[in-house]
Amino acid sequence: MSAPVYTLDQISKTYNTRRVLEVEQLAIQKGEILALVGPSGAGKSTLLRLLNFLEQPTQGKIQFHAFEFSVDKEPPLDVRRRVTMVFQHPMLLNRSVEANVKYGLELRGIRDTQERVKQALAEVGLEHIPNQKANTLSGGEAQRVALARAIVMQPEVLLLDEPTANLDPYNVGLIEKIILHLNQQYGTTLVLVTHNVFQAKRLAQRVAFLLDGKVIEVSDAETFFNHPQDPRTAAFVRGDMVY
């Protein structure tokens, strides 16, 4: 196996005085889809923010390829721009669909956006409404625009924070298809937070289970779902985890 994209080593994140994340070891491989599952409040979103370099770990180091980042060494802009995230809420700008999708390209000073925007919109099945105002979209459309806005930048790593929560089955299906296509076609590394065990099963090659800020178990999907090592993972997979 080639060198991992991320290697986390003894990292923790503390807000005020509460430690909400404590990961001893976690590697994320190039080109994989890793699902992060766990109950609400387990620290999944916090971990994604660290992977996106939006926040720094309180302790420990995050290695991204050959770079090492920590509290006193924040990543430069060009490294930060190799990773992006789609949140549970689409958080679109109050502009047209097209303006939203080209936003990230404009940030990077890229002028010639038209073709790329068109292609990204086509990938999410919205090529017919580039001029519609974002605040008039349905929930599923808005989330697909958010996805187009991320993939148009051809990120090396795409982080997805519960991208299909509260969506109808049709849009869930569409988005899952886009995610898989992205991974297979472009080799994008994907980290997907979901509390839907079935979604993790459908999409992920590896699954990590987070509980109270700790990684309880990471393994390939087959092992994770059929032969979980930890009783807490087993309970979560069965769906009788109390939370």
Added chain:
Amino acid sequence: MSEELLEIIILSLQVSGVALLISALIGIPIGVFLGLNRFTGRRLLIALMYTGMGFPPVVIGLFVYLVLSRSGPLGSLNLPFIPALFTPAAMVVAQSIISFPLVAGFTMAAVMGVDKRLRQQVMALGATKQQAALTVLMEARIGVVVAIIAGFGGIISEVGAVMMVGGNIEGRTRVLTTAIVLSTRQGDFNLAIALGLILLAITFLVNVAMLRLQGKSFDE
């Protein structure tokens, strides 16, 4: 319309227009900064800004008068870029001080009204801190225009400070509000009323223009 009246109208617009521009250039960045950042001393700064928003213009007039007068701390320096009393530039200084806390305060409120998660999303898309601040400002554009309108309203109709530091000198520092005061004092009520109507009309037209600035997003 007499040439004299036209001059008064033009000077009113020039003084308040330049003062508004200065307050926007100072007030909008301050508002964005206070709205987006958390640091010790922020509450104190906000309290000071709120005080500035309600500060009596005459007191600011007095302050500028004292500072710019020949014996004052700045006036006595005799530097070329420090305006002398009883000039339009001195009036601009006073009106800028009156207006920028209003612009800053309303801008801060507008920026704070934008969902916090939007800024995080924008950062996740690769924005620098400055790009993110600019994007949030754009999202708050309706509120920012209100901030500018409030700043303009605070000065176009203001009389105390311009009277003090301008002196209402005919042909030099006389503006609509000070002309209204003078003609009322002289018993020329017809002229005073006419000037008042002109002032109202100008304020109305400027606000209509600002509404256009808010653009289509205002109708949604």
